[in-house]
Amino acid sequence: MTAATWNSRRIVKYIVIYYCLLFCVGLLYRSAITGTAFYQEITLNDRFESTSLDVLHRYDSVRRRDLLSGLKISSSTYNDDTVNEEYGGLNNSTRKENAVLLMLVRNWELPDALKSMRALEDRFNREYHYDWVFLNDVPFDERFIEATTMMASGRTKYGLIPTEDWNKPDWIDEELFESRLKEMERQKVIYGGSRSYRNMCRFNSGFFFRQKILEEYDYYFRVEPDVEYFCDFPYDPFEIMRSQKKKYGFVMTLVEYKATIPTLWNTVLDYIKQDRHRDIDKENSLYEFITDWDDVKTPKSLVQPTDNYNMCHFWSNFEIGDLNFFRSDEYLRFFDYLDRTGGFYYERWGDAPVHSIAAALLLKQDEVIHFDEISYMHAPYFTLPQADYFQLKQRCICPYKEKNRIDFRDISCLNRWWKDGTGKKFMKETYSMGGV
Structure with missing residues (x-):
């Protein structure tokens, strides 16, 4: 094997190794991004679900008041049903x-x-x-x-x-x-x-x-x-x-x-x-x-x-x-x-x-x-x-x-x-x- 042939094979080998490493790095980067996005999606979903449940709970409490007598914890706020009782609604x-x-x-x-x-x-x-x-x-x-x-x-x-x-x-x-x-x-x-x-x-x-x-x-x-x-x-x-x-x-x-x-x-x-x-x-x-x-x-x-x-x-x-x-x-x-x-x-x-x-x-x-x-x-x-x-x-x-x-x-x-x-x-x- 001549020196020129050996050097050519060596160069091809390094090129293959370079592209393999590049592919592996890209794959790892993509996996990291996907994992981060998945984590963020789970976190955001949990956050949005928690917020939605909180809002739903608050509004449910508003709607439930129609079934109750109108009592409120605070004595310095409006009675919730004042408008409905006095004016009849829209x-x-x-x-x-x-x-x-x-x-x-x-x-x-x-x-x-x-x-x-x-x-x-x-x-x-x-x-x-x-x-x-x-x-x-x-x-x-x-x-x-x-x-x-x-x-x-x-x-x-x-x-x-x-x-x-x-x-x-x-x-x-x-x-x-x-x-x-x-x-x-x-x-x-x-x-x-x-x-x-x-x-x-x-x-x-x-x-x-x-x-x-x-x-x-x-x-x-x-x-x-x-x-x-x-x-x-x-x-x-x-x-x-x-x-x-x-x-x-x-x-x-x-x-x-x-x-x-x-x-x-x-x-x-x-x-x-x-x-x-x-x-x-x-x-x-x-x-x-x-x-x-x-x-x-x-x-x-x-x-x-x-x-x-x-x-x-x-x-x-x-x-x-x-x-x-x-x-x-x-x-x-x-x-x-x-x-x-x-x-x-x-x-x-x-x-x-x-x-x-x-x-x-x-x-x-x-x-x-x-x-x-x-x-x-x-x-x-x-x-x-x-x-x-x-x-x-x-x-x-x-x-x-x-x-x-x-x-x-x-x-x-x-x-x-x-x-x-x-x-x-x-x-x-x-x-x-x-x-x-």
Whole structure:
């Protein structure tokens, strides 16, 4: 055997050994990966199964409560069955109330309008198919009508607001108005320099309920573009309004910006004086809710009161109301008095404090309701049911951080509502009324 032949065989031998080793290493690596994956799969399966069983156990305990008397370990939480006992639950009745879902919206806000509609349809209206009414100060375009009609489960109607209901009245001093606009803009008051925002606030305060398109309805649910409802509704709020004779419903209450309403309360006080108890009964109303400064969480340093007005109001971007309350002589007299002072334009009075003060003065305490079982988000704040049981039962999905939850922030007036409004139902109160 020549040296060249021997060297060639040696090289072939090494090559074979190299590839055998490479194959063995690959096989071992693959086995290791497969083994690790198998181990991870077993571990994850065990973890997921354990988690699933835990969730199932928790939810089973929720479902079992329907078979029990309603007793709970904690005495500071809601009685689980309060909603079912008091309100009857979602779509337990075939009755449909004479009510409408109402949105004031512009054509270019279509994506935000559809977002709000989708949320409300999924969480509530898919069960009832209430009508939708859309209002605008210019005609709706074909695309808006087509898209919203497809999104709604009920009928859709589109109203054009008359110019006399939307535009600034001719008795407003234009020169004074312009100077106030510039001054509030210089002071960086929110929407202080906006003409259209003032038109909207005045319209929502005194004219939305006068629109012919709403004449056939008794109740309305105000819906804003770009809002969210991230829990199933546990009941039909319209049915609650009718059966319990409520006139106004809210989900959020907080303090108003003083810079937007510097003379509103003094104007209200003037109206109270000239009213002479014709329409206003302080003793049987929610007057204390908007004037009480005792035993409240909100520091006075945050919001300086105007006289004894504490700035508390209901956030009107979510409100459910009785249209006949706003159509009443009592409300019309109140609004007309405020309107003639020009405060919607010379200042920047919002419809939220106007509605809230009117409800507080003209309605009885038990005619206003806090829908605290309904979730809602309007940037930057949200609210949802406090009890974990409700959040599970109503399939809540809330993607927002707790810091944006309005209920217990310093600017919230919820604690005052519990004190000076109709209060808050806890387990013991429910039991005392025959809950167990």
